[in-house]
Amino acid sequence: MKNSLVILGAGESGVGAAILGQKKGYSVFVSDLGKIKEKYQNVLSDYDIDFESEKHSEEKIMEAELVVKSPGIPETAPVIQKLLAKQTPVISEIEFAGRYNSAKTICITGSNGKTTTTLLTYHILKKAGVNVGLAGNVGKSFAWQVAEENFDVYVIELSSFQLDGMYDFRADVAVLMNITPDHLDRYGYDMRNYISSKFRIIQNQTSADYFIYCADDEVIQKEIKKREINACSLPFGLSENAADGAGLREDQIIINFNQNQFSMSILDLSLQGKHNTYNSMAAGIASMVFKIRNEQLRESLADFKGVEHRLENFLKVHGIDFINDSKATNVNSTWYALESIHKPIVWIAGGVDKGNDYSMLDNLVGEKVKAIVCLGKNNAKLHAAFDEKVKNMVDVTSMEEAVKAAYYLARNGDTVLLSPACASFDLFENYEDRGRQFKREVRNL
Structure with missing residues (x-):
């Protein structure tokens, strides 16, 4: 039987x-x-x-x-x-596949930056000739590949929902980018539950494994102090770092690992902006664990093409930049987007709110945003947060209306930014559908 x-x-x-x-x-x-x-x-x-x-x-x-x-x-x-x-x-599918997997795994999680870091790590390894698969939230199903492929290494992007269904699975290299409030509707609106979920990435790790994490993230730092971590810790951050891990010295990324040092100017990275420096550091450390040579690593960090729907500079129409950041489904992602733009912004926001607290955006919105186009079935929370701060707030219920409204509100030299800070399921199939519709309507202008 x-x-x-x-x-x-x-x-x-x-x-x-x-x-x-x-x-x-x-x-x-x-x-x-x-x-x-x-x-x-x-x-x-x-x-x-x-x-x-x-x-x-x-x-x-x-x-x-x-x-x-x-x-x-x-x-x-x-x-x-x-x-x-x-x-x-x-x-979960990852747990099930892990029972039959003999390849090494680099597992990447975090509230933001995990897709970019996953694709960048995959790009570096693949370009260096490693027999590598891409799985989890991006790429093909991990279980499908374990069944039919024969890779030596997998780079796996893991959401908290996937981690929740993982028990005996062990990551050879675990990467934790950051922890900010997200999906709190699935965690009883309790941040502790969400933190515990993210930290499942290091469960079952031994002293032979590696834990790469952001040393600048306060939530991670506090949590690490409460836990006994078996893996070799490799922190990254924007200050100088003398030990193994990554840091910044002036404008140079410095990565130390096993007596090997890698350095590269942040101006030469293909991905610009503070958040992308973190992503490049994490991918760089993970690659050095797999003995990728310095010149190969430098080349890959300089020529990576970025991720669709994540701060994607899409088109310029009559001097107005249109940026597709549909993948920003939480407030922290949108903070990074607003922080990285240095022109007046018409911001398209809204969707299914996951327990959002918009107060962290107050200063950036006050400084940079000239108008907000609210795209969702219920925009009350956006209005409550920003009515006093932004003179022009418009409500729309389709992407066609959103793009047209933003175009009329913007002037030559401005940026229209789709960075919803919310899930997409009220009006769209998913964030990809939302991003594609945005690009289609911009083309139609």
């Missing part, structure tokens, strides 16, 4: 877990309460995997010996609560 594996959610991670489960001899059943995309239905059919769309057949699900759930399904969902009451193990 085969062990029964139920996969809840049939997106990239769920389908990947189903393929790996089948390969490892499980009897697999995939169930999605939403509509499964046609391309994934076709894959499941091709692999002859049993699935259902737009429903959960509870009797079948409750027979599972192991359940892999999509990171998007909260633990409070009724079906998950019933499984937990039955003491059925419910894990």
